[in-house]
Amino acid sequence: MMRNIKLTIEYDGARYLGWQRLGNSDKTIQGKIEHVLKQMTGEEIEIIGSGRTDAGTHAHGQVANFKSNTAMDPKEIIEFVNRYLPRDIVVKMVEDVPERFHARYNAVGKKYSYYVWNESIPTAFERNYSFQFPQQLDIDLMNEACQKLIGKHDFIGFSALKKTKKSTVRTIDELSIEREGQLLHFTFVGDGFLYKMVRIIMGTLLEIGSGKRSITTIDDIFEQKVRSEAGETVPAQGLFLDEVYY
Structure with missing residues (x-):
């Protein structure tokens, strides 16, 4: 059987x-x-x-x-x-x-975490599990930016996808930031995420928080729909897939 x-x-x-x-x-x-x-x-x-x-x-x-x-x-x-x-x-x-269960096609949502070590001195223990970002960050401004990203949008500008015929519209239900000492914990919950989408959103948020770019660039990225408008792709080691929803 x-x-x-x-x-x-x-x-x-x-x-x-x-x-x-x-x-x-x-x-x-x-x-x-x-x-x-x-x-x-x-x-x-x-x-x-x-x-x-x-x-x-x-x-x-x-x-x-x-x-x-x-x-x-x-x-x-x-x-x-x-x-x-x-x-x-x-x-x-x-x-x-059941026989018809498919781990990819039946998934209705995912939860990711991204960790940032926000300190000029690196960490020996968190180095494989967070991205060191030494500049000071305006957390209130970043929270404001998170609110702009929540909801249903075409996230193609926040993705490393080359041309695709599939829909690039996704819904983010939660995007929040918690500070645990020097460690910042970003939580992403949504119905699905495009290729490198979380890491590109993170790069954009860090550039907003450190004053490198204005919060209004989020609207520009949604409007222009091109990857080059968004921030750097942050490294993978800070990213965790926490849960898959069915």
């Missing part, structure tokens, strides 16, 4: 070239998990992720599914994979799901 099995996965992306399997490298999250599942089942396994995360990006709650005839129960699967996976990839949950 062919089963459809859902995995909830946590990983530290620092050592990896991203989620998606690459033929010439074993340094991908998908590749590592498929290798262990193949050992476990004796089958050729292809896992479907909720979306690709870039090299260096982390996840608290990536979701994937795969089809298998294995007779092992969820508890046995989770014990096997976590025994043989590298320690920076952990399967947190294993569930049997």
Whole structure:
């Protein structure tokens, strides 16, 4: 009996070239998990992720599914994979799901976090999990900018997509900032995010907060719809996929 099995996965992306399997490298999250599942089942396994995360990006709650005839129960699967996976990839949950469940196509929303180390002296411990930005930031102004980004908009100007026929309209439901000492925690919740969209929005917000650009440029980016109007793409190591909603 062919089963459809859902995995909830946590990983530290620092050592990896991203989620998606690459033929010439074993340094991908998908590749590592498929290798262990193949050992476990004796089958050729292809896992479907909720979306690709870039090299260096982390996840608290990536979701994937795969089809298998294995007779092992969820508890046995989770014990096997976590025994043989590298320690920076952990399967947190294993569930049997209906045959039609698809980790990518059934996702209705995602939550991301981005962390900024806002201090002139770097941090030894947070260096793989945050982006150091030494300039002073006007948090009130950045919160005002966040409000402009919330809602339904065409985010093509905040994306690294080349031309696409698919819709680039997305809805951001929440975009908030919390300060935890020197660490700034940005939370993004929305129905979906375009290629590098969170990292480009972050770059734009940091330029607004540090006085490099005016808050009105957000309206300009929505109007012009071109990537070059927006801020720098911040590095991937500050980005976490927290949760996928179904």
